[in-house]
Structures are given as C-alpha cells and as structure tokens.
Amino acid sequence: MTRLSSLEGLSGKATLPAYTPQAHGTGIVHLGPGGFMRSHIAVYTDDALAAQGGNWRIMGVSLRSAGVAEQLNPQDGLYTLVERAPGNPVMRIVGSVAGVILAPKEHERLMALLAAPETRIVSLTITEKGYGADDPAIAADLADGLARPASAAGLITAALRARRESGVGPFTVLSCDNLPHNGAVIRTLVMDMAQRVDPALAQWIAETVTFPSTMVDRITPVTREETFADVARTLGVEDKAATEAEPFIQWVVEDAFCAGRPDWEAGGALFVDDVGPFELMKLRMLNGTHSLLAYTGFLLGHRYVRDVMADPDLEALVRRHVHAAAATLPPVPGIDLAAYAEDLFARFANPAMADETYRIAMDGSQKLPPRIFQAALMAMDRNQPLEPFAFATASWMAYAQGRKPDGETYALRDPRETEIARALASADGSAEAIAAALSELPGFVPDELRHNPAWFHLVVRALGRFLADDPRVAVKAELI
Ligand code: CS2
Numbered sequence: 001m002t003r004l005s006s007l008e009g010l011s012g013k014a015t016l017p018a019y020t021p022q023a024h025g026t027g028i029v030h031l032g033p034g035g036f037m038r039s040h041i042a043v044y045t046d047d048a049l050a051a052q053g054g055n056w057r058i059m060g061v062s063l064r065s066a067g068v069a070e071q072l073n074p075q076d077g078l079y080t081l082v083e084r085a086p087g088n089p090v091m092r093i094v095g096s097v098a099g100v101i102l103a104p105k106e107h108e109r110l111m112a113l114l115a116a117p118e119t120r121i122v123s124l125t126i127t128e129k130g131y132g133a134d135d136p137a138i139a140a141d142l143a144d145g146l147a148r149p150a151s152a153a154g155l156i157t158a159a160l161r162a163r164r165e166s167g168v169g170p171f172t173v174l175s176c177d178n179l180p181h182n183g184a185v186i187r188t189l190v191m192d193m194a195q196r197v198d199p200a201l202a203q204w205i206a207e208t209v210t211f212p213s214t215m216v217d218r219i220t221p222v223t224r225e226e227t228f229a230d231v232a233r234t235l236g237v238e239d240k241a242a243t244e245a246e247p248f249i250q251w252v253v254e255d256a257f258c259a260g261r262p263d264w265e266a267g268g269a270l271f272v273d274d275v276g277p278f279e280l281m282k283l284r285m286l287n288g289t290h291s292l293l294a295y296t297g298f299l300l301g302h303r304y305v306r307d308v309m310a311d312p313d314l315e316a317l318v319r320r321h322v323h324a325a326a327a328t329l330p331p332v333p334g335i336d337l338a339a340y341a342e343d344l345f346a347r348f349a350n351p352a353m354a355d356e357t358y359r360i361a362m363d364g365s366q367k368l369p370p371r372i373f374q375a376a377l378m379a380m381d382r383n384q385p386l387e388p389f390a391f392a393t394a395s396w397m398a399y400a401q402g403r404k405p406d407g408e409t410y411a412l413r414d415p416r417e418t419e420i421a422r423a424l425a426s427a428d429g430s431a432e433a434i435a436a437a438l439s440e441l442p443g444f445v446p447d448e449l450r451h452n453p454a455w456f457h458l459v460v461r462a463l464g465r466f467l468a469d470d471p472r473v474a475v476k477a478e479l480i
Contacts, residue, residue, distance in 0.1 A: 013235050025057065031155065060097060069100040080231045083246070089234075212253055283371050292395060295361055295364070305356075308348070317475060373446055400414075
C-alpha cells in the first residue's frame, strides 16, 4: 500500500484541507509534536488556514526521539485525524503541519528557524514534567551558556537572545500543557534562564515577549493497530502518523500575542482575559477524575476508561469525584458546571474510544499536585468533604507499588520513580508508613494538607483497604 504523502485521490474518502497546504509558509514552531499537538493546535490551525489563510503552518520539533519525524516527514506533514464518535469514525486529513525537525540532529536548522522573522509563535506540548526547574537538561543548558540548548526553556531563551541581537523582535510563547497558569510557569523558567545568562536579555523579554495562558482539552488516546487499519481501509493509503481523538475539542486562550496569531476562532477557540477559572475547572473536574479512575480502574483490571465507566461501582466514584471537584471551583464565566459534568461522563463512557487507564496513570507525581492536592486544599478551606481527594491519592499510592493484586508487575513510568522506590523501600509496609513516606517526597503534597490529621487519616484508611483487600473492597467501602 502506498504511503500518504499528497491529497491526490483522497477526495470523497475523508475531509480534506480547504486550502492548499504548500501555499502557506510556517509561522509556528511547536515543541513536542506528539498526538496532542496533532489532535488540537494543528486542527485549530487547519481551520484558521481554511478560513483566513496566512503563513501559519506549524513546524514540529522533537526534542529527543526520532519517531514523529519518521512518521510525518515522508508524508509531507500530512496525517489523518480519526475522530471516534460513537458509531463510525470520522476521518479528516490535516494540512497545517509542515514537517518535523529532530532537535538533537538538526540543531543549526532549528536555531535558524527559531530566530527567523517568520516564526511568530513558539508553542509547546511537552507534558507536565517538561516544566520542572530542576530538570537536568536546564542545568546543562545553563552550564554551557545556552551554546547548544536542549531543553524547551533553553531553546526558547537562546532563540529570544538571537532575535534580540539581530533586531528581529519577539515571538509569543504558548504553552498548551495541563498546568495551572501554564503561561506564567514557562515565563518564569525562561526569565530565570535569561536572568542568569544576561540580565539585559531578561529585561527585554519582560518588556516584549508574551506568554499567554491556555486551557487545552481533547482526549487523545495512543494510536493503535486499529487506527492504522481503519485509515488503510477507508483511504487506501498507509498513514504512519494517524492520530486518534474524541469528537470534543476546546481551547480557551488569553489573547496576548505579541507577534500576531492565526484566526483560531474559526475552529471555535475562545479568547478571554483570564483563563484561570477555565484551567481549574478542566484540571480538577476532567484531569483529576481521570487520575482517580486511571489508578483505581487499572488496579481493578480495566484496560480502558470506557470499561471503568461500565463498572457501576467505579462510575459512582467517578461521579462523586467530579461533583466534589466542581464544588471547589470559583465561578467559571459562561459555563454551567452541572452540564459540563454530564458531558464529562458521556466523554469518558464513549464506547468508540480506546483510551487506556495505563496512559493516564503515567507521571502521577507530576499530575496529582494540580489535579488533586490543590482541589483538596480548597475543599479543606471550605469545609467540604476530603474523602474523594484522599481516595484518589490513596489509589495512586496503591498503584505506585508497581504490582496488581494478582501479582502482575508493571512499570510506573514516572520521572520520580527512583525517589518513589526509595520512599517505598524505607517504609515498613504498613499503609501508614507508605502514606507518610510518599507524602514526604519533596515538593509533592503541600504542607498544609500533609500535616492535616483528618486528611492523613483518610488517605491511610483508603490505602490500608487497597493493600489488605481486593481493590474492589476499597472501592465499595467508599460507597457506603
Ligand atoms: C489525561 C489527559 O494524560 C492524562 O493524565 O488526563 O491527557 C487528558 O486526556 C487531556 O488533558 C484531555 O484534554
């Protein structure tokens, strides 16, 4: 079967770009061109190009692995987005990605592109762990004075330095990761780096560069054999970059773009002054519940989120969590939280989506603080029940043992897994000791929560049940 590399012969088989992709130059450099870039910003940009044109195609940049470049470059950046609505999948070819640069191999080309006037936005999906100020890649970048940066923040800072020196002017830095105040977080990383290499650069960045915060949402499962098979059957071509997503898509963006932006409204993006309440809503109601259902569901042997939702005990826990999370939120302009909650249940239960609990379970040490602990702190302040958040925390602690009740072991896939293993080895095996050791991972559980006896008691109680019994018993005990 021939490989997808042009739109020829595809008409009538999928939705095609309503513009000629090659007629548009690139304006966005995107760090981390994984599935989420392909199901989200690239789709909004595809709609914007169709509506308004402009030189806004996206050049992806892989910071480490060659996989995505090998998938997309031979296809001229084209790929199929397989939207999994219940029933038949809807196929769309996206034309907004121009290609992928592999940073470690093509450093000069990448720096030239980042420094070029046509680059007006640098966007990122590098996951939560990419923003750690203690990331060794950041230390290495600083150690060589940003001579050959490898971290996202290092690349951005070095590029801004080059642009300042050549008089090209700034670009917007656009984080599309699931962190509260994601714009402010990347801004702090970049400003700290700039301050250390050249305070005048830091000053210039503070005056000229914008870092809008965004709330991004689209559930994007890992591509699987069936994705490729469905595309091959429908389009008659092989697409190694095919990407799966749910039909739902949402983007709320602070409108602060120092060098222009595409007409993303064309795809339904919402531009607001303050993204904060939207971020909290999504992080606590969607992502927090995702984490709860991923750990609990995985331990109960459920492979996919839809299986969790088909299990009445777990569905009840999911509902409890979503409602408890909603109760911790400030008002969210224009959003009815009860309706948002109902939509979430339907999205999680979508029978056409094969979203693995194991995918969501990864990187728990990065995900729990914004999703669960911040919500728990707010619940504590408001005298609301802590049980849902304590249970979610205990489910992660049970999962962190790396072993299912039937003895099957699995990899944790967490950037702090060495520390987690060390903490577990230091505990005597009791729920109390394990909960204490894991809660003491530096910077993990906020002090106010960690030192709250009511919270600790609830975590230990739920963890004790997970460890002593069948996890089903731990779940049922919550529902009494
Ligand atoms: C998930 C997210 O990986 C995770 O932990 O909660 O990837 C989630 O699917 C997206 O944020 C949905 O927008």
